[in-house]
Amino acid sequence: MNKLAIFILFLTAGLLSAAPVLTNITAGQLYDQVLIIYHLAHPDNLPCEISVQVSNDGGASYTIFPTALSGDVGTISTTASGAQYQINWNYISDGVGSGKNYRVKVIADDGAGEVATPVFNPPAGSYENAQNVTITCPTSGATIRYTTDGSEPGSESEIYSTPIHIDETTTLKAQGFKPGWTPSAVSSAEYTIAPSNxxxxxxxxxxxxxxxxxxxxxxxxxxxxxxxxxxxxxxxxxxxxxxxxxxxxxxxxxxxxxxxxxxxxxxxxxxxxxxxxxxxxxxxxxxxxxxxxxxxxxxxxxxxxxxxxxxxxxxxxxxxxxxxxxxxxxxxxxxxxxxxxxxxxxxxxxxxxxxxxxxxxxxxxxxxxxxxxxxxxxxxxxxxxxxxxxxxxxxxxxxxxxxxxxxxxxxxxxxxxxxxxxxxxxxxxxxxxxxxxxxxxxxxxxxxxxxx
Missing domain, CATH: 3.90.1580.10 (paralog of FGE (formylglycine-generating enzyme))
Known part of the structure; x- marks a missing residue:
């Protein structure tokens, strides 16, 4: 069985006058699953969006956005009691290797914040061959809109749904949107496709x-x-x-x-x-x-x-x-x-x-x-x-x-x-x-x- 190194967990919460509170966070590995336990409460009993981010560089950046999640992730409707919740993460399905000191961040947001900035993979850079670029957004339920001509994206730009095939030098820009939320900052990446010859x-x-x-x-x-x-x-x-x-x-x-x-x-x-x-x-x-x-x-x-x-x-x-x-x-x-x-x-x-x-x-x-x-x-x-x-x-x-x-x-x-x-x-x-x-x-x- 593949084993993951010890997980170190961080939390963040929405920025309202009365913010959601995450407590008693623990994590453990069971076969190909990581079980994340947390308690959630909101003073105003507002619904919260729960999401997970992962760092593989000691917490310097959180660039892994798990999708193979089940359990109490996404919208939690009732939050006043401080009840216990559990997230199951199939890290193998997300292509996460074993043996690294991963750090996990559990995020609770009550819907009044700003959409997180979209992230490109692979990152901007010079490549010899065409690239299929994926765009992810840490904010659950956000819609990503993008442009490939260097112009600023907006609410009418193309909606991201599948990887973008880039076979020539391209400036890719993306922005996240969600109803009732402030749109994200625009993220930008330039891809230079220069064959080896x-x-x-x-x-x-x-x-x-x-x-x-x-x-x-x-x-x-x-x-x-x-x-x-x-x-x-x-x-x-x-x-x-x-x-x-x-x-x-x-x-x-x-x-x-x-x-x-x-x-x-x-x-x-x-x-x-x-x-x-x-x-x-x-x-x-x-x-x-x-x-x-x-x-x-x-x-x-x-x-x-x-x-x-x-x-x-x-x-x-x-x-x-x-x-x-x-x-x-x-x-x-x-x-x-x-x-x-x-x-x-x-x-x-x-x-x-x-x-x-x-x-x-x-x-x-x-x-x-x-x-x-x-x-x-x-x-x-x-x-x-x-x-x-x-x-x-x-x-x-x-x-x-x-x-x-x-x-x-x-x-x-x-x-x-x-x-x-x-x-x-x-x-x-x-x-x-x-x-x-x-x-x-x-x-x-x-x-x-x-x-x-």
């Missing part, structure tokens, strides 16, 4: 372009950019990842292996990869071509200029995979800051962060084998050029928010430089472009997702 950037502002005075005219004028939250891949998409989704590996002659960056891919083909991967993972596909988000309806990836594929629509609100914008790419390459204002992605020493002409032996190299930049992203200087969403075009000197490039053009932006480039081509502000249909041997990419 992605980095979450909370957004912000930076100066884009040639801030070091070592670039070319297409990197000017420098200008201020504000970005919303987004995710960026830690590494370039690998040949193994590409083959798992697309069924073949286009890379040949410049480094071949599952952990090498995929190369010899066109801009068109990256759109297909992104939507197929999104669909495989149950995410909402980002790209629409010919009125469909399903690549099965797009036909073969074009090997020449194609007006239908050039007219691809990007749904920036979808949670699926996509290419980064040029601004997102540079922000990530800079580590989300202009200070320090590195030439390359994470350093002024190109050899520490990049595979380029002088150290590559004229081949790609496995991703993530050089030092990362400040946000933990690898190979944002060198190895392979990386496709971005934007058509190529001139910069504007005016401040911009979430720029996505010109509406049309002849070529799309690529960034980072590649294994045969000199250092000047591997700078974080260096711009280049390529034809969308042409799978050149130096072209690869990394994934992004909108951060909502």
């Amino acid at each position: 992605m980095i979450y950037l909370s957004g912000g502002s930076f100066t884009m372009g040639d801030t070091r005075g070592e670039g070319t005219t297409d990197e000017l004028p420098t200008h201020s950019v504000i970005l919303s939250p987004f995710y960026i891949g830690k590494c370039e998409v690998t040949q193994g990842e590409w083959q798992a989704v697309m069924g073949s590996n286009p890379a040949s002659g410049y480094g071949v292996g599952a952990n090498y960056p995929v190369y010899s891919i066109s801009w068109y083909s990256t759109l297909k990869f992104c939507n197929l991967l999104s669909m495989a993972e149950g995410l909402t596909p980002v790209y629409t071509i010919l009125g469909s988000t399903n690549p099965a309806n797009w036909g073969n990836v074009p090997s020449s200029w194609d007006d239908n594929w050039n007219a691809a629509v990007c749904d920036w609100t979808a949670n699926g995979y996509r290419l980064p914008t040029e601004a997102e790419w540079e922000y990530a390459a800079r580590g989300g800051t202009n200070s320090p204002d590195y030439l390359y992605a994470g350093s002024d020493d190109i050899n520490s962060v990049a595979w380029y002409l002088s150290n590559s032996a004229e081949n790609t190299h496995p991703v993530g084998t050089k030092a990362p930049n400040g946000i933990g992203a690898y190979d944002m200087s060198g190895n392979v050029w990386e496709w971005c969403w934007d058509w190529n075009g001139d910069y504007s000197g005016t401040a911009q928010t979430n720029p996505t490039g010109p509406a049309a053009g002849d070529t799309r932006i690529i960034r980072s430089g590649f294994f045969l480039n000199s250092p000047a081509w591997c700078r974080v502000s260096k711009r280049y472009s390529s034809f969308v249909h042409d799978p050149v041997f130096y072209l690869g990419f990394r994934l992004a997702r909108s951060g909502m």
Whole structure:
């Protein structure tokens, strides 16, 4: 039989001028039950709500709210006599383990108080996988209302009934309500869902372009950019990842292996990869071509200029995979800051962060084998050029928010430089472009997702 450590009991009472009184509280374990005995009296003979809370950290916090309770819990209608009552708690059914020094709090409330603040489980934090969040309220009979968009909950907000599935970065807020009671304080929790191969950037502002005075005219004028939250891949998409989704590996002659960056891919083909991967993972596909988000309806990836594929629509609100914008790419390459204002992605020493002409032996190299930049992203200087969403075009000197490039053009932006480039081509502000249909041997990419 599992045994619980000794229970230490506390009590609290409603805050009226004549408050309920709990006395003679004892507890003991009988097999898989904990028996809680108490006496209750109220000077005004008012009904009381009896609830139980449990602490597993020595009473620092009471975050376990038992539900497998029977007996004298909930509403006690007659309270004047100071009679004895008993609560049976099946702690095993509530998933409470043995061997800890639990503390139990018995609460009597006569209905004139404030609803207790709702509690989230798991708590706020950063997680690699989607989370199913439960919300509990210590006040018996309280209704929990919540929001998932960061707005304040109120009496008309969604009623909590089942765990909330969170698969993207979300601010969850909740408030407890009960007739005749003061609503609870609002509880808030931010959940960051960042898969292990992605980095979450909370957004912000930076100066884009040639801030070091070592670039070319297409990197000017420098200008201020504000970005919303987004995710960026830690590494370039690998040949193994590409083959798992697309069924073949286009890379040949410049480094071949599952952990090498995929190369010899066109801009068109990256759109297909992104939507197929999104669909495989149950995410909402980002790209629409010919009125469909399903690549099965797009036909073969074009090997020449194609007006239908050039007219691809990007749904920036979808949670699926996509290419980064040029601004997102540079922000990530800079580590989300202009200070320090590195030439390359994470350093002024190109050899520490990049595979380029002088150290590559004229081949790609496995991703993530050089030092990362400040946000933990690898190979944002060198190895392979990386496709971005934007058509190529001139910069504007005016401040911009979430720029996505010109509406049309002849070529799309690529960034980072590649294994045969000199250092000047591997700078974080260096711009280049390529034809969308042409799978050149130096072209690869990394994934992004909108951060909502």
